[in-house]
Every structure is written in structure tokens, then in C-alpha cells.
Amino acid sequence: MKKVSRRLALLALPLLSPALAHAAEFDGARLSPLWGVPFAGLLLSIALMPLLMPSFWHHHFGKVAAAWALAFLLPFAAVFGPSLAGTQLVHALLAEYIPFIILLTALFAVAGGIHIRGNLHGAPGLNAAILAIGAVLASLMGTTGASMLLIRPLIRANDNRVHKAHVVVFFIFIVSNLGGSLTPLGDPPLFLGFLKGVEFFWTVRHIFPETLFVTGVLLAMFWCIDRHYYRKEGVLPVDPTPDTPRIGFDGARNFWLLGAVIALVLMSGTWKSDVVFDIYGTPVGLPGLVRDIGLIAITLLSLKITPAAVHADNQFGWGPMAEVAKLFAGIFLTIVPVIAMLKAGTQGPFGAVVAAVTRPDGQPDPAMYFWATGALSSFLDNAPTYLVFFNTAGGDPAALMTTYASTLAAISAGAVFMGANSYIGNAPNLMVKAIAEDRDVRMPSFFGYMAWSGACLIPLFVLVTFVFFR
Numbered sequence: 001m002k003k004v005s006r007r008l009a010l011l012a013l014p015l016l017s018p019a020l021a022h023a024a025e026f027d028g029a030r031l032s033p034l035w036g037v038p039f040a041g042l043l044l045s046i047a048l049m050p051l052l053m054p055s056f057w058h059h060h061f062g063k064v065a066a067a068w069a070l071a072f073l074l075p076f077a078a079v080f081g082p083s084l085a086g087t088q089l090v091h092a093l094l095a096e097y098i099p100f101i102i103l104l105t106a107l108f109a110v111a112g113g114i115h116i117r118g119n120l121h122g123a124p125g126l127n128a129a130i131l132a133i134g135a136v137l138a139s140l141m142g143t144t145g146a147s148m149l150l151i152r153p154l155i156r157a158n159d160n161r162v163h164k165a166h167v168v169v170f171f172i173f174i175v176s177n178l179g180g181s182l183t184p185l186g187d188p189p190l191f192l193g194f195l196k197g198v199e200f201f202w203t204v205r206h207i208f209p210e211t212l213f214v215t216g217v218l219l220a221m222f223w224c225i226d227r228h229y230y231r232k233e234g235v236l237p238v239d240p241t242p243d244t245p246r247i248g249f250d251g252a253r254n255f256w257l258l259g260a261v262i263a264l265v266l267m268s269g270t271w272k273s274d275v276v277f278d279i280y281g282t283p284v285g286l287p288g289l290v291r292d293i294g295l296i297a298i299t300l301l302s303l304k305i306t307p308a309a310v311h312a313d314n315q316f317g318w319g320p321m322a323e324v325a326k327l328f329a330g331i332f333l334t335i336v337p338v339i340a341m342l343k344a345g346t347q348g349p350f351g352a353v354v355a356a357v358t359r360p361d362g363q364p365d366p367a368m369y370f371w372a373t374g375a376l377s378s379f380l381d382n383a384p385t386y387l388v389f390f391n392t393a394g395g396d397p398a399a400l401m402t403t404y405a406s407t408l409a410a411i412s413a414g415a416v417f418m419g420a421n422s423y424i425g426n427a428p429n430l431m432v433k434a435i436a437e438d439r440d441v442r443m444p445s446f447f448g449y450m451a452w453s454g455a456c457l458i459p460l461f462v463l464v465t466f467v468f469f470r
Contacts (some may be wrong), residue, residue, distance in 0.1 A: 027340075027344070028337070028339075028340030028341045028342070028343050028344035028348050028349075029341075029344035029345075029347040029348045031337055031340060031341050031344075031348070031349060032349070033341070033349045033350075035072070035076075035337035035338075035341070036337060036338050036341070037071075038068045038069070038071040038072035038334040039068075039072070039331070039334035039335055039337075039338050041068050041071065042064075042065060042068040042069075042327075042330050042331060042334050043379055043424065045057075045064050045065075045068065046327065046423070046424055046446060047446040047447065048446070049061070049064065050445065050446065051445050051446070051447075061323065061326060061327065062322075062326035064330075065326050065327050065329060065330030065331075066326075066329075066330065068330050068334055069329065069330045069333040069334055071334075072333060072334045072336070072337065073085055073089065073333065076088070076337075086280065087280060087281045087282075088336050089333065090279060090280040090281065090282050091281065091282045092332050092333050092336055093332075094279055094282045094284055095282050095284075096332055096383075096384065097328065097329060097332040097333075098292070099288065099291075099292055100188065100328070100332075100383070100427075101324075101325050101328070102292050102295050102296060102299075103142075103144075103188075103261075103265070103295060104144050104321070104324065104427055104431075105295075105299055105321060105325075106261050106295040106296075106298050106299045106302075107141070107142055107144040107145040107148060107258075107261060108144060108148050108320075108321050108431070109298075109299045109302045109303060110145070110254045110257045110258050110261060110298065110299070110302045111141075111144070111145045111146075111147075111148030111149040111254070111258070112148055112306075112311065112314055112316040113251045113254040113257075113302045113303075113305075113306035113310060113311070113314075113316075114149055114249060114250070114251045114252065114254045114255065114310075115152075115249070115250040115251055115310045115313045115314050116149075116150075116152075116153040116247065116248075116249060117247065117248040117249065117250055117313075120153060120156070120157035120247070121157060121160075122154070122157040122158035122160070122161055122164070122167065123230060124223050124226040124227040124230050125223070126157065127154070127157070127158070127167055127222070127226055128219050128222055128223045128226070130150060130153075130154050130157070131170060131171060131174045131175060131219060131222060132174075132215075132219055133150070134146050134147070134150045134171065134174065134175030134179060135174050135175060135178065135179035135215050136179065137149070137150070137175075137179070138175055138176075138178075138179030138180040138186055139179060139180055139181065139182035139183045139185065139186040139204075140183070140185065140186075140262075141185070141258055141261075141262065142180060142185055142186060142187070143175065143176050143177060143179065143180035143186060143187055143426065143428045144427065144428045144431070145258060145261070146175050146176075146179060146180075147171075147175055147176045147428040147431065147432050148428075148431070150171075150175060151168070151171060151175075151432050151435055151436070152314055152315070152435065152439075154167065154168075154171060155168070155435070155436060155439050155441060159439075161229075161230070161233070162229075162233040163229045163233055164441060165436075165441055165442055165443055165444060166222075166225055166226065166229065166452075167226065168432060168433075168436045168441055168443060169443075169444065169449065169452050170218065170221075170222040170225075170456075171432060172420060172428075172429050172432050172433070173218055173420045173453070173456070173457065174215060174218055174219070174222075176420070176426060176428040176429055176432055177416060177417065177419045177420035177425070177426055177428075177429070178211065178214055178215050178218070178416065178417055178420065179215070180416060181203065181207060181210075181211045181412070181413065181416040181417065182203055182204040182207070182208060182211060183200065183201075183203060183204060184198075184200060184203070184265075184269065185262055185265060185266075186416070187382070187415075187416045187419070187426070188382070188383040189377075189382050189383045189385070189386030189387075189412070189415040189416060190203055190386075190412060190415075190416065191265065191269070191383075192383055192386055192387055192390075193386065193390060193397075193408075193412065194269045195268075195269050196387075196390065196395075196397055197397030197398070198397050198400070198401060198408070199401065200269075202401055202408075203412055206405060206408070206409045206412075207409050207412055207413050209468070210409070210413050210417075210464055210468050211413075213464065213467070213468075214417060214460055214461075214464060217460055218456070218457075218460070221456060250307070250309070250310045250313065251306050251307065251310040253305055253306075254302055254305075254306060257298050257301065257302050260294070260298055261295060261298055264290075264291045264294045264295060264298075265291065267287065267290070267291065268287045268288050268290070268291035269287075271287040271290075272287075273285060273286040273287055277289070315438065315439065317438070319434060319438065320430070320431040320434035320435050320438070321431065323430060323431075323434050324427050324430050324431055324434075327424070327430065328427060331424070335384065339384050339388060342354070342376075342388045342392075343388055343391065345392065353372055354392055356368055356372060357369050357372050357389070357392065357393075364393050364404060364407040366406040366407050366409070366410040366469040366470075367410070367465050367469040367470060369389060369393065369407050369410040369411050369414065369469075370410035370411075370413060370414040370461075370464075370465060370469045371414065371461075371465070372389065372414070373385060373386065373389045373410070373411045373414030373415050373418075374413075374414035374415070374417060374418030374421070374461065375418065376388075377414060377415045377416075377418045377419050377421075377425055378418050378419070378421035378422050378425045379422055379424060379425065382415040382416065382418075382419045382425060382426060383415075385415055386411060386412070386415040389411045389414075389415075390408075390411060393407050393408070393411065406469065409468075409469075410469050413464070413468075413469075417457075417461065417464075418457075418461065420453060420457060421450065421453045421454075421457060421458075422446070422449065422450055422453065423446055423449055433449075
């Protein structure tokens with residue numbers, strides 16, 4: 001019986017895409033949309049399991065992500081062959097996932113080694129000021145670095161508030177996403193554009209007005225909401241954090257390491273080298289390799305030189321980083337066929353999406369690029385989504401920075417802005433959520449968070465479309 005079942009399973013695999021049962025290449029144009037089921041399943045698991053099976057999810061989310069990854073990889077190996085499956089796995093790991101996680105880990109460790117000493121009191125004005133400072137820092141030290149630096153003191157400042165989940169939600173909106181839209185250091189999509197040839201200061205020159213507008217409106221919106229809760233509920237009778245005479249920094253040596261992280265990222269984008277290592281079909285350039293080794297060294301050095309008391313005061317732990325690493329491992333692998341189908345353009349299963357961003361005269365439509373990039377970035381990782389639409393718009397950085405500047409601005413803004421629409425739109429979102437929950441902040445569920453983003457962000461993005469991307 002088991003043998004019959006195995007044979008039936010193998011015969012059924014080609015039904016996922018009959019034309020590809022004997023294909024020699026991974027052609028996204030000929031894939032069946034069913035190859036996107038593991039990715040959709042992983043997204044639904046992230047959305048529903050914390051609500052329906054919270055205990056199971058808390059203990060086994062890594063296994064769930066691995067199961068969905070295998071649900072893609074094993075059928076893919078059966079249909080296309082183990083060699084091509086191995087090539088895709090290595091590429092997803094070496095070209096995308098490992099550099100991504102190494103950078104996030106370095107920023108997480110370095111920022112976690114800086115403790116802002118003192119007890120701030122989370123009144124509406126102070127909270128809005130922290131969010132504004134975070135928005136500026138995000139483009140200088142990345143959304144992950146700024147988020148990890150400021151989320152703990154923000155939570156501590158509001159630990160005497162009755163209702164405080166909205167403070168963290170707006171922190172994710174502004175610091176973990178929108179603030180990183182001005183430089184390649186701010187958010188991974190812009191860094192990928194930098195590596196493709198987009199000038200370092202191009203983004204700040206072309207989407208600064210959009211960023212200033214959206215951030216300003218959100219800060220005003222937050223202040224009004226926070227003032228409402230503050231006046232309605234007040235504060236707890238006893239502040240869990242005792243007052244201190246002044247504000248200061250512990251572990252300040254990590255600021256130098258943060259500068260080194262920035263320098264390594266800049267180096268990898270500006271240093272051109274012909275030295276390339278081919279690892280199972282994936283080219284690994286020397287600058288990227290030096291960057292990643294340097295970031296690992298910085299992570300280890302930060303852990304070594306940071307006093308244990310600083311980590312204790314920060315309640316530093318690897319739980320949030322482990323959650324991001326495990327979930328995004330599944331996302332980066334299951335996203336492979338989805339990205340391939342998108343890259344296939346109008347000839348692929350998602351051809352309607354590609355056709356929707358093109359006007360009847362064949363010219364790109366910036367408004368549609370803004371929404372298409374943003375909609376996918378809300379649920380796919382925004383870095384590969386940026387690349388897909390960068391290539392859909394022609395992929396020539398010289399043309400995109402000049403003739404089609406409005407299109408590149410729309411792609412950049414869509415990728416960064418709309419990463420705030422869900423917890424999985426950008427890695428720092430999940431990290432901030434995990435840290436807040438570790439500190440007993442009752443964060444909204446997956447769909448609860450989307451209710452906030454739908455009410456606060458979507459109308460604002462509609463307004464941005466009419467003002468900036470007509």
C-alpha cells in the first residue's frame with residue numbers, strides 16, 4: 001500500500017505543471033500558480049496559528065516554517081531534479097538569506113549592546129519625539145538598528161501606561177519602515193538598488209517630499225491618538241521603572257561598531273572586484289564576502305565587549321532574532337517560485353500584475369508601480385519585490401534615474417512604505433513585536449495589526465498616489 005501511495009504521489013507531482021515535468025530549466029513563465037501554495041501556506045500559518053494555536057505556534061513555529069519550505073523543495077526536486085533544486089536552495093541561501101540575516105544579526109547585537117539609561121515618561125509629546133528621532137536614525141543606521149536601539153526605552157517609558165500597544169504599532173510604521181526610505185543604508189530594497197547602480201543620494205533627492213509628508217501626517221495622527229488614550233486612561237499609580245537623575249548611555253562603545261557596520265555596507269557597494277567564487281552556480285563576490293565576514297566579526301566583538309549588565313538592563317535575548325531567522329528562512333525559500341512567476345512578466349501566471357503597471361502606450365505607470373510594488377511588499381519580502389519591479393521597469397539604472405525617475409521613485413516608495421502594512425512586510429516588524437510581547441505589551445494579532453495599517457496607512461497611501469504619482 002505504501003509503495004502504491006508513493007507511486008501515485010510521484011505521478012501527481014507533474015500535474016502541478018505538466019509542461020515542466022521534463023523541463024531542463026526553471027522557467028517561471030510555464031509554472032503553475034500551485035507552486036505558490038507553500039508560500040501562501042506559510043503566510044497563513046504566520047497569520048492564523050498565533051490566534052488559533054498560540055502554545056503550539058510559540059514552541060514550534062520553526063518547524064512549521066521548515067515544513068512549508070520542504071513542501072516546496074521536495075516536489076520541486078521531484079519535478080525538476082535534485083540538481084536544480086539544490087541550485088535554487090544554494091542561491092536562496094548564499095545570495096539572499098545569509099547576507100540578509102548576517103546584517104540583521106549585526107545590527108541587532110550592536111544596538112542591543114547600547115542601553116539608554118534613565119526613565120522617560122511616555123507622554124504624547126515625548127513619544128512623538130522618540131518616533132521622529134527614530135525616523136531620522138533609520139536612514140542612517142537602518143530600520144533594524146534604529147528599531148533595536150529605541151524600542152526598549154520607548155516601552156520602558158510607557159510601562160506605566162494602561163493602553164500602549166498603539167505606541168508600538170506606530171513605532172513599526174515610522175521607525176521600522178518609513179524612516180528607512182532615504183538612503184541605501186535604511187532598508188534592504190534600497191541597498192539592492194544601490195548595488196544595481198542607483199546613486200547613493202538618488203533616493204533622498206527624489207522621495208524626500210513623499211517621506212516627509214507621510215511621516216509628518218503619521219506623527220500628527222499618532223499624537224492625536226496617544227493624547228486621547230493618555231487623557232482617557234492616565235497612568236498607573238506606580239511606575240514600574242524608578243526615576244533616575246539623568247539620561248545616559250551604557251555600552252556606548254557599540255556606537256563605533258555601528259559605524260563599522262555602515263562602513264562595511266558602503267564598502268560592499270562601492271568596491272568593484274573581479275574576484276568571484278562560484279558556489280554551486282551562485283556567484284559570491286569578494287566585496288560581499290568581506291562584508292559578511294566583517295559583520296560576523298563585529299557581532300562577536302560586540303557580544304564580547306558589552307558588559308553583561310548592559311544586556312541585562314536591555315533584557316537582551318536572541319528570541320526575537322531567532323523568530324525572524326526561522327520564519328524568513330521559510331519565506332526566502334518558498335518565495336522562489338513566486339518571484340520566478342513574477343519575473344516571467346506578461347507571459348507568466350502573474351502576467352496580469354505586470355500588465356497592470358503599463359499604460360496603453362507602453363510607458364510605465366508610476367501610480368500602478370507604487371501600488372503593485374507596495375501590495376507585494378506587504379506580504380512578500382520587500383527586497384526581492386523591489387528587484388522584480390526594478391527589472392520589470394527595464395532594469396537600466398541610468399534610464400530609471402533619469403527618464404523614468406518617477407517610476408523608480410514609485411518602486412522605492414512602494415517597497416519601503418508598504419512594508420509597514422503587515423508584520424511580515426519587513427523583518428524589524430516581527431522583531432519589534434517579539435520584543436514588545438516579551439515585555440508584556442499585548443500586541444495586536446496579525447489581522448489586528450492589519451486593521452491598524454488599513455485604517456491609518458492605506459488612506460494615506462491613496463493620498464500620496466494622487467499628490468506624487470499621478
